[in-house]
Amino acid sequence: MTLANTWHTKEGFEMLFKQHYEPLCGFVFGMVKDYDASEDVIQELFVKFWEKRNDIPDDVSIKAYLYCAARNMALNQIKHFEIKKGFNLYNREEMSDAEQNIGNPAETSELRKMIDQAINKLPTERKKIFLMSREEGLKYKEIAEELNISIKTVENQMGKALSTLRAELSDYLPAIIIAICIGIK
């Protein structure tokens, strides 16, 4: 039995949705820079995907397809967003983002534990900057001001922190990706 077309059925589509929804939101957030707007984009993407599922070639790489579509839709969204912003209709407070779903600590995954360990091993300053960004949700500029360092330093420290995590967890990540791929390849 091939799983190539599982997304043609509602069950398969749900599976595809749950596998890719959050990563895709994270992906477009980099462009849209608003959590709610990112979710809107990806929800719209999946609704359109469902409507057009029979036109999507069977042999296409679904992941590449989704990311490409997400990118295009995000770029369109940015245009609308900027127009709305111009008319001051999109006056959403950044704070609401931080209040959203704090993950249940009991659900801590294996990967999460490994990441925590890796973060703890980072040099003090780098760890501090990384946590200010990730946990406190501060902007690079805010971190730079608070620590009295340049934005460029924040950028470098963030990049290095990410790079260290990537190296420390490289044994874990390919397995994760394989798990994500199951059912769509």
Place this chain on the structure above:
Amino acid sequence: MNDQFPHIDENAVAKYLSGEANAVEISELMDWIESSDENLEEFIRYEKLWAESSVRKPFNAQKAWSKVSHHISKEKRRFNSYYLSAATVAAAIILIVISIQFFNTKSASSLPKFAIASANGILNSTLPDGSSVLLSKHSKIEYAFDSQKQIRLAKLSGKAFFSVKRDIKHRFIVEANRGGVEVLGTKFSVNETKNKDVMVYVLSGKVKVFLARASKDTLSLIITNGEKALIMASNDTIIKQTPEASALCDINKTYNINKTITFRNMDLSTIMAKLEKCYSVNIKIDDSVDKKLRFSSSFKNNSLNEILTVITQTLSLDYTKRRNTYYITNGNDE
């Protein structure tokens, strides 16, 4: 361990993921991601790490699913009642380019129920059967359902881009002069040539081309993937060209493994920028060309020449190639 993965600029990724990247940085990273599947995979690994490195979870798939699943069941009902869902439309996309008037032909057996004509602009319209038509400048379409023959018949004067709704019971036929094209569920283009012959080019799938000859019989020919047919009204013949014979069209074939490119109502400059990236070529749009022209379609495994042909023919443009640069100019057929 790290060496097996493609190199990525971590500063850029961190900046992007935290929403700090500017437009240039975003576009650079996108180029990197889109340049190979491995790069996309690597980016997804970073993103996974990023998401897991905080207890703050801004996105919730479970919550979102309840919204989306509600929405798609609503969509389905709408589709059932109006029979016009996007999923059922667009079984085939055709581009028809005919330079000659043919409304004086005798086949008036079916009454035209629907007619549209464009003036100086491009017109987007939906035919009664649900097929959509993008009508080029100074073009005209008469559409009728022939209840006797049980066929959908479109007569075209000028150029049009069809997105034909799939309906196996009622064939869709486009008439052009004495020749024509029958849609067998596919994507193809029909182009004029200088001497008023009609060129049919199949992007994927299958079409039947036919020519009602002077000797009253009808010549027909089925052509498939990558093949061309030249309907020569002057010689009363149809010539078939296989991809090998038509060197013009398969220059870019090597780029085409599983490549799908979709344009959703994009403007010309965006489309060309995307094609430049996908095919690693330079595309220059002539200053006289209206860059705000918009185009929608999806191409799967087509060469750059094929894609450019469809786009330029639809928008009344033209293209030429010199070295590794394509030049988009206004068409000279007006």
